[in-house]
Amino acid sequence: MTTVPDIESVGVVGGSLGGLFQAVALTELGLDVTVWERSSGRPDDRGAGIVLQPSVAWFLNMFCGVDPDRISVPVTHRQFFSQDGRSHHTLMRQQMISWGALYTSLRDRLDPARYHDGQQVTALASRHDGVDVHLGDTVHSVDLAVIADGSASRHRGLVAPDSAPRYAGYVAYRGVIAEADLTEDLSAVFRDRFSFYDGDRTQFLCYFIPGDFGTTAPGERRMNWVWYVRADAAGLDRITTDRNGTAHGLSLPPGLIAPRVHDELLDRTRRLLPEPMRELVEHTREPFTQAILDGRVTRMRNDRMLLTGDAAFVVRPHTAASAEKAAADAITLFTALQQVPSLDGALRAWEKNRLAEGMALYQHGVGLGHRLGLGGPATPAAAAGPTG
Ligand SMILES: Cc1cc2nc3c(=O)[nH]c(=O)nc-3n(C[C@H](O)[C@H](O)[C@H](O)COP(=O)(O)OP(=O)(O)OC[C@H]3O[C@@H](n4cnc5c(N)ncnc54)[C@H](O)[C@@H]3O)c2cc1C
Structure with a gap:
């Protein structure tokens, strides 16, 4: 039985680390979670190595039953x-830790029937008490949608317009x-x-x-x-x-x-x-x-649509905190939904916390890149590169 007021079902757009952290944590809350992932099959070990940070270690321990020591190199x-x-x-x-070991630990925790790969979300539309998730001609209605479609997010603009990295x-x-x-x-x-x-x-x-x-x-x-x-x-x-x-x-x-x-x-x-x-x-x-x-947003929530992971802030890798940030997005949402009595209050508290942390990390990363002589904040001229 769900402990969360007003919601029973959640749709997660994107089934990489950001989407999986959210899907696992929200399932732990007793919610009916569905993930749609555009690519088919197991993704490549794209991130190679990841520095294991506290929120990821905590997540593995508490939500996945995985001892981080077992899958990391000291x-x-x-x-x-x-x-x-x-x-x-x-x-x-x-x-x-490796991207692949982390991904596998999260996927193994999720009921395979809840994860639909090869399924691209083509549109999202708010309605009075939820969100319609469109996959071509098919529409799924959910009470809450979590947008985890990465730095090249197609749906970011529904929450934070003009914020492409x-x-x-x-x-x-x-x-x-x-x-x-x-x-x-x-x-x-x-x-x-x-x-x-x-x-x-x-x-x-x-x-x-x-x-x-x-x-x-x-x-x-x-x-x-x-x-x-x-x-x-x-x-x-x-x-x-x-x-x-x-x-x-x-x-x-x-x-x-x-x-x-x-x-x-x-x-x-x-x-x-x-x-x-x-x-x-x-x-x-x-x-x-x-x-x-470099990617930053000034909003992470539009009513019942939330941005998470790289769809929100894209921070420089010198912070070694991209996966950490995605895990913290999920842990904070879990805690807010569990502890704040109203849905609106919980989502407001979550957005306030994640915007502050995301912005601090974003600025820290830009500062590190600048100190290394690699480049300060991205300029519109630098943005002229390919975006595909
Ligand atoms: C190439 C690469 C290397 C990285 N290396 C590291 C690293 O070494 N260390 C580290 O800490 N972090 C690394 N990161 C970042 C880290 O993986 C992410 O910050 C973290 O996993 C959160 O990512 P995400 O899930 O939000 O986004 P992504 O990993 O980009 O995942 C987005 C997912 O959404 C799916 N998707 C997109 N559009 C749709 C749609 N319309 N419908 C359905 N699904 C959709 C995509 O197929 C993808 O699987 C790397 C990221 C990338 C892309």
């Missing part, structure tokens, strides 16, 4: 390289390598460490994450690296146009990098990176790319 130190390969380190304990002027090249494919010497350099190289208007970082199926046994893990590199709008276009000439817009999946772009990456690697990091990039068969975006 690091004990931060290690800082200079270009000549020398390094120093400081004590800082953290845990690293902007390109921040740099990209993340990324790579994942099986630990077994690294030499023992190279592996030892990075073991138990979160490693950084801060260069001139560039940053490289790397850490071990769980292997396939979430395994954390030494030798079966994967090395995850990220390299932030500045690129103007035309450069972004070139980097995310694949080997067949198809433009992908804001990200390029593994296996598609154009040979010319890959050669340039390797050339830049040899010129700029410290030795052990250079080896990582050279060992990577299928680097992939993601544009860095």
